[in-house]
Amino acid sequence: AQSVTQPDIHITVSEGASLELRCNYSYGATPYLFWYVQSPGQGLQLLLKYFSGDTLVQGIKGFEAEFKRSQSSFNLRKPSVHWSDAAEYFCAVGPNYGGSQGNLIFGKGTKLSVKP
């Protein structure tokens, strides 16, 4: 069955430190991959996506992610975290039906806290 695993429930980093959030997926075909961010009481905002091509993708707010097929991973990174990055981060996969996207399967999320 398709699934997404985010092994870290809660991560705390100091402001200015680097960040890596882990995401592993189980999927029968080549998936579309996404990272979303959710602030309290808000909906989900798309940070970045991978559909095909270059396995290192750049997103908004200085985030990037690398698709590693051999490890079934799509980890999110940021070189220097800002206090405003504190939020919950969700990794998601979508089915790739001949290039079409369907519903998303989400991980349980990683809550990021930032220390001043």
Add this chain to the structure above:
Amino acid sequence: GAGVSQSPRYKVAKRGQDVALRCDPISGHVSLFWYQQALGQGPEFLTYFQNEAQLDKSGLPSDRFFAERPEGSVSTLKIQRTQQEDSAVYLCASSLDRNQPQHFGDGTRLSIL
């Protein structure tokens, strides 16, 4: 508006009551999705529309849940005879078509007493 709009933002209902949640997608977006997000969990897929056609309702947890999009724009998720386990945030998302990323609304937080 510029984004996906959901109303109400908060809904409190007594167990057994019926509720209706509304989603206004981004203008021109063909695809519309509903997700349920329980506390501390990631969103889980409920149902998908392409224009007015409901193409996938495999995620609806019971026959108490019903969704419609009669004119291919606004969608309503209805829950009949609500139960306590229905308490969650209900998220709506729309996309230009199935090949484009989904844009989410801020959700409706439903609390069943």
